[in-house]
Amino acid sequence: MQIIERKKAFQDALLTWYEAEKRDLPWRRTDNPYYIWISEVMLQQTRVDTVIPYYERFIKKFPTMQDLSDAPEEDILKMWEGLGYYSRVRNLQSGVREVVETYGGKVPNNRKEISTLKGVGPYTAGAILSIAYGVPEHAVDGNVMRVLSRILLIEEDIALPRNKKLFEQAVMELISEEDPSSFNQALMELGATICTPNPHCLLCPVRDFCIAFEEGKQQQLPIKIKKQKMKHVKLAAFAIQNGDGNWLLQKRQSTGLLASLWEFPMIELQEFSAVEAFEKEKGLKLKNLQELPHVHHVFSHITWDIHVYRAQLEEEHTEGDLQFFTKQEVEALPKSKPVLKIIDLLEW
Template sequence: MKISQKEEFNKALLTWYHQEKRDLPWRRTSDPYYIWVSEVMLQQTRVDTVIPYYEKFIASFPTMESLAEAEEEHVLKHWEGLGYYSRVRNLQAGVKEVVGNYESKIPRTRAEILNLRGIGPYTAGAVLSIAYGVPEHAVDGNVMRVFSRLFMIEEDIALPKTKKVFEQRVMDVIDETDPSSFNQAIMELGATICTPNPRCLLCPVRDFCTAFEEGKQEELPVKTKKLKKKVMTIHSFAISEPGGKWLLRKRPAQGLLGDFWEFPQIECNPSMDSADALKSATGLVIEQGEAFAQFKHIFSHVTWHVEGYHAVLKDSSPIPEGYRFFSDEELELVPQSKPMSKLLMHLKNN
């Protein structure tokens, strides 16, 4: 596309958007806080997945004050299953900053809003444009895919520096009369039509698309990086008390699934006896456990082979720091990961 066609392009794009846009909960509001919540949830997460979480979250935390005052564990419970849990911790931290330092008004400039926890270049532009109508770029993977095709940009989008090229291009083309619709329209296009396997015959702006003109839409965007994968074998120990309570431990605050509760577990060396390994890693002393579950769980780049053992604690065993017993009811109040949920499900079925 040529920049000189900007006006016709925007007319075609926005007309299509107003006609075809999906009716999404966060499109029924212009409350900056709600836009913020939706944008954070949408980071690396699909629309269909987000919708029920969004509805429940704003019902429970309808104002920034209510979120700022809430217990983190309670907030986390609303995020359970969404993944990337640091997002919601950062969101709450950011909201606390706004309530405490900005009289509960989300700043209207990129420089200020970028200082808030959890708001990066993308979310800054999204909130500014969608909630306040400020002409700012909001470049994500979607936008890079769409623009790489529209303008035949062949630079590697896996390289961080490449994003600047796209941000500049958005600022060249953005519709100043309706930046909110413009940014959302590009994302809508990327989500529904200009997908990895594009459906160009349905595209409202294919007449402006250089890649389509040259038949290169399938070759773009250029992306080089591939991530290496790790595999780990995890042994989990379901240890119960006579009263029916489970012994759990809290994961370290830092790292994967921080502060989540789970059965005591060890990363296992196949050659080692698992009870010995548990003792040396945690101090817990058990009778030999009985296997009750075996499954695989894939995180983005880590595959866990999980083996669950039902075990009995020796009377003489110490209860190390950070471990405590939970009843089934108590268990429902604390955040837990998918593998933990699966283990509990196996136990219930036995």
């Protein structure tokens, strides 16, 4: 790791570039640890452009940790609607409640305490500590691992959890003690904009320090072997109205995928008729059936192929967890992205 010998020159080149070229993002205009915490949770597995309006709406709705701590779960799910990975916001609220109850509403400023909070892993802890408090701590995400694997020529599989320590140690060796906030953000920014999977090396401010570029190996890094097999599931969803034009919805279970969100009644497709299976399982009789285009949605390790049907109830009868809602009530409920796609098909 010969770059460590030229650490100061590397820091200067990286920080000078970041100061001149960094994107103007709303969470970069604050050192409020609560707001930075929110942004980091939202940015996990989500594109920056997607996050910006969610972040701005969220901090407007819950401007203080006390506001988020006191909020009903349905309210926070509604503000997260469409962002996906809903356990993130549940964990965020749980962590914030811990801060309010245990630390008097002040986010801990050391790794030991902040890491005990629900949903705060090593990356999020380091990001909050360095960005909000100026503590020289590592914040290693996928972008940072890609950058450092090339600069330092780390030819280890980044998909293996044990190898993350290599990158955390490297950051601690290289980080600017004077400006750890900008240093960590600069590494992330470099990975997001220049040192991308298909790198733009001619634009890179630290190309002179990059061992992979020097050896022509930048396209081969990072090494990532582990790949989880995608599961494909076929479903049928039914957008059903009663005689008053209200819509039939059900609430998902309180644990698991898309927990506690509302959706049109859905069943997993079998070999026999989707409609017959649905009527038998739900105890309903349908009429005026209309098949709509399929909805395709990809989660991290599962893909849903949803056959969508629009129908009316033959008899005014529901049971179990099914409830009717007006259009306005449906719009106010927290729903998943697949359900929002179905609503788009209904053209209401």
